[in-house]
Amino acid sequence: MSGKRALPIARLELEAEAPDKPALGAPCNGCGVCCMAEPCPLGILVTRTTTGPCACLEWSAPERRYRCGLIAHPERHVRIGASMLARWAPRFVSAGRGCDSDVEITTAEPSRVSGG
Ligand code: SF4
Numbered sequence: 307m308s309g310k311r312a313l314p315i316a317r318l319e320l321e322a323e324a325p326d327k328p329a330l331g332a333p334c335n336g337c338g339v340c341c342m343a344e345p346c347p348l349g350i351l352v353t354r355t356t357t358g359p360c361a362c363l364e365w366s367a368p369e370r371r372y373r374c375g376l377i378a379h380p381e382r383h384v385r386i387g388a389s390m391l392a393r394w395a396p397r398f399v400s401a402g403r404g405c406d407s408d409v410e411i412t413t414a415e416p417s418r419v420s421g422g
C-alpha cells in the first residue's frame with residue numbers, strides 16, 4: 307500500500323490547459339486536482355458539501371491554472387465576511403505551500419473539458 311488515494315482522471319473535469327498534478331510536496335502549480343477531488347475543511351464550511359468538486363474552485367484562463375475562489379474572489383462565494391475571508395483564507399487552505407494532495411491519478415488518458 308502506497309498510502310495514496312487513487313482517483314480516475316475521468317472523474318475530474320479539468321480544463322484542457324490545466325497543468326498536470328505535481329508530486330506530493332512539490333510546489334503547488336494550481337492543477338486543481340485536490341479541490342476537484344474534494345473540498346478542503348474551509349470549502350466544506352462555506353459550501354456545506356463534503357464531496358468534490360469544490361464549488362469555490364475557479365479557473366483562471368489568463369494564468370492557465372486554478373485558483374481558490376475564497377482567496378481570489380471571496381465576494382462571489384460568501385454574502386458576508388468576504389474581506390475577512392480574503393485575509394484569512396490563504397492560511398486556512400495552506401496557499402503558497404507545497405502540494406499536500408495524496409490523490410493519485412490512475413489513468414494515462416485524461417478526460418478534460420475544452421478550455422474557454
Ligand atoms: S495542492 Fe497539489 S493538487 Fe492541489 S492545486 Fe496545488 S498542486 Fe494541484
Ligand code: SF4
Nearest residue numbers: 341345346349360374
Ligand atoms: S482551497 Fe478553495 S477551492 Fe480548494 S477546496 Fe478549499 S475552498 Fe475549495
